[in-house]
Amino acid sequence: MDKHQRYRLKDLEGYRKRKREYARTPEERAKRTAYMREWREKNRQRHNELCSQSYHRRKNDPGRKEAKDRAHLKYRYGLTPDDYDAMLAAQGGGCAICRKPPGKRRLHIDHCHETGRVRGLLCTGCNTRLGWWERYQDQALAYLSLSNRIVW
Numbered sequence: 001m002d003k004h005q006r007y008r009l010k011d012l013e014g015y016r017k018r019k020r021e022y023a024r025t026p027e028e029r030a031k032r033t034a035y036m037r038e039w040r041e042k043n044r045q046r047h048n049e050l051c052s053q054s055y056h057r058r059k060n061d062p063g064r065k066e067a068k069d070r071a072h073l074k075y076r077y078g079l080t081p082d083d084y085d086a087m088l089a090a091q092g093g094g095c096a097i098c099r100k101p102p103g104k105r106r107l108h109i110d111h112c113h114e115t116g117r118v119r120g121l122l123c124t125g126c127n128t129r130l131g132w133w134e135r136y137q138d139q140a141l142a143y144l145s146l147s148n149r150i151v152w
Contacts, residue, residue, distance in 0.1 A: 077109050077118055084109075087121055096120035097130070 022032075040047045058064060073079045079087075094101045096110070100123055107121035110130065122130065133140070 073109075077111060079109070079118065084121075087118075091121060095123040095126050097122060097126040 108127040110119045
């Protein structure tokens with residue numbers, strides 16, 4: 001833990017307050033940007049070391065992908081991993097349309113884009129076809145009804 005992290009932990013509320021108030025006006029942001037640009041030019045090697053350390057720390061974190069997936073499920077669909085597993089079990093362990101079990105990738109969460117309501121779990125193929133069908137349903141039905149009347 002470096003000295004800055006220790007400071008933030010001691011006065012966490014003060015740190016958060018200063019961070020909220022930081023560079024609120026365009027002039028303050030421009031001043032801070034110019035300062036940081038100048039610092040990076042003078043300290044190129046240190047800047048690269050810090051960026052590299054941060055990147056490798058995030059990349060090599062074993063729980064990063066799982067945490068990211070959990071957060072995405074909760075934020076985007078309001079689901080927990082247990083909810084996802086329950087839906088998968090209720091569908092018989094596979095896609096809601098074709099019933100194929102998931103392969104290398106997890107099943108997609110099918111949802112209504114207007115209401116946000118989750119409908120089920122779909123494989124990539126069924127999810128893609130359903131999306132195209134929803135988008136072009138009227139045109140497809142008009143084409144099919146027209147093609148039945150025209151004989152070449």
